Amino acid sequence: MSRQTLHIHGVTRSFPAQGKGAPTLALRPTDLTVAPGEFVAILGPSGCGKSTLLRIVAGLDTPSGGTLALDATPIRGPGAERGMVFQSYTLFPWLTVAENIAYGLRERGLPRAEQRAIVARFIARTGLAGFEDHWPKQLSGGMQQRCALARALANDPEILLLDEPFGALDHQTRELMQELLLEIWQADRKTVLFVTHDIDEAIFLASRVLVMSARPGGIKSEVVVPLPYPREWTVKTTVEFAALKARLMGDIREEVRKSIG
Numbered sequence: 001m002s003r004q005t006l007h008i009h010g011v012t013r014s015f016p017a018q019g020k021g022a023p024t025l026a027l028r029p030t031d032l033t034v035a036p037g038e039f040v041a042i043l044g045p046s047g048c049g050k051s052t053l054l055r056i057v058a059g060l061d062t063p064s065g066g067t068l069a070l071d072a073t074p075i076r077g078p079g080a081e082r083g084m085v086f087q088s089y090t091l092f093p094w095l096t097v098a099e100n101i102a103y104g105l106r107e108r109g110l111p112r113a114e115q116r117a118i119v120a121r122f123i124a125r126t127g128l129a130g131f132e133d134h135w136p137k138q139l140s141g142g143m144q145q146r147c148a149l150a151r152a153l154a155n156d157p158e159i160l161l162l163d164e165p166f167g168a169l170d171h172q173t174r175e176l177m178q179e180l181l182l183e184i185w186q187a188d189r190k191t192v193l194f195v196t197h198d199i200d201e202a203i204f205l206a207s208r209v210l211v212m213s214a215r216p217g218g219i220k221s222e223v224v225v226p227l228p229y230p231r232e233w234t235v236k237t238t239v240e241f242a243a244l245k246a247r248l249m250g251d252i253r254e255e256v257r258k259s260i261g
């Protein structure tokens with residue numbers, strides 16, 4: 001069960017100039033607090049700094065200013081308590097499905113029997129039974145992302161950082177993946193930060209949706225999603241869902257327009 005609160009204070013990120021160009025201010029001072037067990041979706045126009053923010057929380061990038069902490073412990077690099085899943089398929093091609101899922105467990109030196117038990121549990125939870133010995137290239141896109149999710153979850157992180165994890169999938173597969181993730185989150189209630197371009201996906205999954213402004217990005221607005229859990233796909237057809245969608249669409253359209261000048 002997640003226990004630590006994520007504190008982001010005044011975090012900024014500026015990328016150095018390339019050649020004669022000016023430096024890119026990707027993220028203006030950003031404050032965000034995420035309580036244990038929250039599911040926070042982040043929406044915003046392309047290039048507004050969503051991935052930058054997520055990578056900083058993951059410890060894969062360093063902020064130019066500001067501080068991040070889990071409770072009182074500063075975040076200064078990657079850590080096992082934060083698991084990340086990216087949009088593009090990032091499985092190790094030289095490892096089988098089971099070996100990919102076991103990767104972090106093996107790195108941490110868990111006994112083989114324990115590794116096998118954990119892998120079996122996440123194979124079952126992500127519907128990959130029968131594919132344990134397949135290579136990533138033998139899997140469909142949806143299966144590869146299920147494996148990436150299983151690999152992240154197997155390490156039992158407190159916080160899951162998901163950067164458009166379903167962005168490359170077809171519509172039907174994407175909807176099934178949303179339901180799978182929701183089912184897992186409803187059972188485990190891990191803290192989730194989820195970057196997406198898809199407003200329906202954000203509302204369906206999240207307990208809170210943040211909208212980022214056009215670059216330099218910052219948090220422009222936030223909407224607490226009052227739809228009760230457990231949620232079924234049919235919630236997407238409700239009046240409440242449509243009202244939330246209309247509000248978020250208004251906010252995002254304004255930012256997209258700014259971002260394309």
Ligand SMILES: Nc1ncnc2c1ncn2[C@@H]1O[C@H](COP(=O)(O)OP(=O)(O)OP(=O)(O)O)[C@@H](O)[C@H]1O
Binds near residue numbers: 015016026045047
């Ligand atoms: N390593 C880097 N070096 C230079 N500029 C970068 C780097 N990474 C990101 N940027 C710039 O920072 C800005 C924010 O990028 P980021 O990838 O965080 O946006 P995003 O909101 O995730 O975009 P998208 O929705 O298109 O994935 C962009 O202008 C991008 O060009």
